[in-house]
Amino acid sequence: MATNHNLTATGRKDEGKGASRRLRRSGHVPAIVYGGHQDPMSIQIEHNHLWIASQNEWFYSAIVDLAVDGQVQKVLLRDMQRHPFKQQILHLDFLRVSENEAxxxxxxxxxxxxxxxxxxxxxxxxxxxxxxxxxxxxxxxxxxxxxxxxxxxxxxxxxxxxxxxxxxxxxxxxxxxxxxxxxxxxxxxxxxARVEVEEESEAAPEASADVPAAKVAKPEAGDAAKKK
Structure with a gap:
């Protein structure tokens, strides 16, 4: 049986980009919990505690006991947004799970x-x-x-x-x-493993074959006359 893992959060009523920015400046992460035949719930989680938890493999695949204002509900992480270059979590989505539903x-x-x-x-x-x-x-x-x-x-x-x-x-x-x-x-x-073996270069062709046609010596006038 899997080990129990716990997170603590508090509910929040302020929503929108401005509210989320204020939360992040105060050291918290905005998140939402949905599913489980219940209405979605906006929550906030202390960032440092969340960051430590996110360094563990279980955080991304295990069922977590999420305590929101003292009430525990079992959830799975469904999405996480990170800052592009800072060590900062920006937002989380949690899915409620039901004991009797696959x-x-x-x-x-x-x-x-x-x-x-x-x-x-x-x-x-x-x-x-x-x-x-x-x-x-x-x-x-x-x-x-x-x-x-x-x-x-x-x-x-x-x-x-x-x-x-x-x-x-x-x-x-x-x-x-x-x-x-x-x-x-x-x-x-x-x-x-694929080993790419370079083929040995072929023997160099005769020099005359490499000489451009323009540079091949023209026959002497006398030789040309003899061939007539």
Whole structure:
């Protein structure tokens, strides 16, 4: 079962760009909570506490216990706006989750034992991670914080697909429900590195072949006369 994570917020009534700017200047982040068959709620969260939380992987995929004015509701982060160059969070969107309703969320992939696998220990082999996260569907209580991909047996030429992920009970991958190989995406590929070998230059052609026609010596007048 996933670890509990907590955030604290307060409700706000002032909205609009001007109100949001004032909030940011005071060290807070404007946010909204929506969904869950309830009306959207505007909230504010202390920036420094939020920034520390955002440095953790769980912040982007785990269900969070969000306490708004003392009332706790379970939410998932759906969107986050950052300042283009400052270490500042500008706005957040949270989605309420219901215990009895399946949800969809993107979960990070953790790759283990790659270095000790046959492919990982082979010289000239490149192991690429085609995906770093995958969307899953499950009840909130079953949502994993990450999915582990064990690459201990990976050899050159192997391709690991979505369908090979070992999923916890109650968790599915919606993309696979469509059927067909085009939906069973590759997540790991082990292949030989491409070595571009420059071909040796061919032997230089005869000098006369390289001499422009304009610079080829003209025959002497006497020689021309002899050929007549």
């Amino acid at each position: 949800l969809r969320a993107k979960v990070p992939l953790h790759f283990v034992n790659q270095e000790t696998s046959p492919a990982g220990k082979s010289a000239g082999v490149v192991v690429t991670h085609e995906l770093n996260e995958v969307e899953v569907s499950c009840l909130p209580k079953d949502l994993p914080e990450f999915l582990e991909i064990d690459l201990a047996d990976l050899v050159v030429g192997d391709i690991v697909h979505l369908s090979q992920i070992k999923l916890p009970k109650g968790v599915t991958i919606p993309a696979l429900a469509h059927g067909g190989k085009e939906h069973d995406l590759a997540i790991v590929i082990a292949r030989h």
